Amino acid sequence: MKNTALNDTHTALGAKMVPFAGFNMPVQYEGVNAEHETVRSTVGVFDVSHMGEFLISGPNALDLIQKVSANDASTLTIGRAQYSYLPNDKGGIVDDLIIYKLKETQYLLVVNASNIEKDWNWISQHNSMQAEMRNLSEDYSLLAIQGPKAVEAMQSLTSVDLSAIKFYHFEVADFAGIENVIISATGYTGSGGFEIYCKNTEVKQIWDKVFEAGAAFGIKPIGLAARDTLRLEMGYCLYGNDINDTTSPIEAGLGWVTKFTKDFINADAIKKSKEDGVKNKLVAFELVDKGIPRHDYPIVDADGNQIGIVTSGTMSPSTKKAIGLGYVPKDKSTVDSEIYVQVRNKQLKAKVVKLPFYKA
Amino acid sequence: MNIPAELKYTKDHEWIKIDGDVATVGITAFAQNELGDIVYVEIETEGETLDQEEVFGSVEAVKTVSDLFMPVSGEVIEFNEALESAPETVNSDPYGDGWMVKIKLSNLAEVEALLSADDYKNLIG
Numbered sequence: 469m470k471n472t473a474l475n476d477t478h479t480a481l482g483a484k485m486v487p488f489a490g491f492n493m494p495v496q497y498e499g500v501n502a503e504h505e506t507v508r509s510t511v512g513v514f515d516v517s518h519m520g521e522f523l524i525s526g527p528n529a530l531d532l533i534q535k536v537s538a539n540d541a542s543t544l545t546i547g548r549a550q551y552s553y554l555p556n557d558k559g560g561i562v563d564d565l566i567i568y569k570l571k572e573t574q575y576l577l578v579v580n581a582s583n584i585e586k587d588w589n590w591i592s593q594h595n596s597m598q599a600e601m602r603n604l605s606e607d608y609s610l611l612a613i614q615g616p617k618a619v620e621a622m623q624s625l626t627s628v629d630l631s632a633i634k635f636y637h638f639e640v641a642d643f644a645g646i647e648n649v650i651i652s653a654t655g656y657t658g659s660g661g662f663e664i665y666c667k668n669t670e671v672k673q674i675w676d677k678v679f680e681a682g683a684a685f686g687i688k689p690i691g692l693a694a695r696d697t698l699r700l701e702m703g704y705c706l707y708g709n710d711i712n713d714t715t716s717p718i719e720a721g722l723g724w725v726t727k728f729t730k731d732f733i734n735a736d737a738i739k740k741s742k743e744d745g746v747k748n749k750l751v752a753f754e755l756v757d758k759g760i761p762r763h764d765y766p767i768v769d770a771d772g773n774q775i776g777i778v779t780s781g782t783m784s785p786s787t788k789k790a791i792g793l794g795y796v797p798k799d800k801s802t803v804d805s806e807i808y809v810q811v812r813n814k815q816l817k818a819k820v821v822k823l824p825f826y827k828a
Numbered sequence: 829m830n831i832p833a834e835l836k837y838t839k840d841h842e843w844i845k846i847d848g849d850v851a852t853v854g855i856t857a858f859a860q861n862e863l864g865d866i867v868y869v870e871i872e873t874e875g876e877t878l879d880q881e882e883v884f885g886s887v888e889a890v891k892t893v894s895d896l897f898m899p900v901s902g903e904v905i906e907f908n909e910a911l912e913s914a915p916e917t918v919n920s921d922p923y924g925d926g927w928m929v930k931i932k933l934s935n936l937a938e939v940e941a942l943l944s945a946d947d948y949k950n951l952i953g
Contacts, residue, residue, distance in 0.1 A: 496864060499864065500864050501865045693864065693890065693891050697890060758870075759888075760867070760868060760888045762893060782890055782891070783890055812886070
């Protein structure tokens with residue numbers, strides 16, 4: 469089991485630590501509902517240093533990225549980031565990721581912790597153009613500073629005008645007394661804020677200064693449990709839950725980051741499935757009856773026949789409604805469609821709704 | 829961790845308070861802490877007679893769901909209706925207002941085999 473560079477800090481804060489993707493990670497500090505509310509109303513900080521970072525460089529860097537990812541990275545300019553995914557050659561998804569254009573011939577790929585080795589091998593295997601690849605995952609830390617007060621609370625830590633960094637843009641600048649930190653206006657909560665990439669040796673200083681600067685705003689540490697409820701209220705996919713090696717990117721609703729203006733792995737088959745139409749769709753739903761949907765619970769029709777599966781579910785801390793994502797046949801995927809979730813021995817009525825579940 | 833000496837316990841992290849042939853049952857401070865924020869307690873077995881270790885309900889936390897097991901055999905004669913609107917009481921007062929059901933015992937001999945506070949303390953380490 470690996471530790472992030474902040475392991476002692478989390479333990480000292482009384483965090484409940486759990487194994488996640490090979491790391492000891494803080495799942496909660498004071499409680500998931502309170503932490504969720506902190507991010508929705510003010511500002512909270514997540515240590516998500518388990519995430520993986522690959523640096524792809526050289527004259528062929530873009531060629532490699534274009535081949536392995538579905539979105540069009542040629543549209544990126546320096547200082548911009550892009551959400552994308554790595555399709556496999558069997559119709560499924562290797563991982564989803566964010567691609568940062570750092571320099572004219574240098575990109576940073578940020579991947580899920582559970583997939584670091586798989587992604588590295590997959591990308592390496594397709595690197596026939598011999599782009600330079602470096603796995604920085606072990607040396608870099610990532611803090612997500614999220615919430616409506618993030619800009620105001622963090623401004624004193626940097627010479628960059630934080631309010632001027634647009635969504636999915638970033639600056640490489642000074643932050644909390646450290647030079648060359650990536651300050652990225654991205655996140656997985658829907659409440660705004662930043663993600664800060666720095667070296668493991670720098671992260672403790674940054675963490676401490678972030679909490680000093682945020683004290684007046686009620687800044688708090690936030691665990692993985694609230695990270696999950698926050699992302700689910702937005703309907704953001706979680707790899708391993710909502711998408712995996714066998715899910716179709718079109719069924720998963722990733723058509724918007726699938727660009728057929730360029731060639732990439734499995735592009736022809738994905739294009740065909742988009743044109744022919746897919747059987748199922750990943751939808752958002754709310755329970756009408758009382759109960760809570762969970763990952764892998766069956767979705768059934770009024771007669772109890774299984775028609776789909778729940779991929780994520782929880783009680784929404786913001787709306788107090790039981791919410792979920794799941795795959796259903798296309799004819800049940802329109803808003804207000806009535807579906808049922810099999811919760812142990814009961815069929816609970818649910819209805820398909822529009823995302824997000826909560827407007828942050 | 830709070831483990832009141834006057835209660836009995838099960839390996840499934842329930843506490844039980846015996847008063848004649850009626851027992852009050854809830855989950856321990858350790859259990860509520862492991863589950864995290866509790867958002868729903870579902871008990872639909874009122875009036876049913878169940879065996880020891882049978883499921884009498886479930887408790888849903890934000891992140892997980894857990895079954896509730898009968899610490900002893902008996903009839904579920906009452907459930908704590910206050911939990912319907914305030915399930916978080918199980919977190920804040922697990923041995924008091926967060927109680928879950930009352931059971932009319934059908935086999936008093938089963939009480940002997942329940943864990944003492946010391947036994948339970950050793951179990952959770």
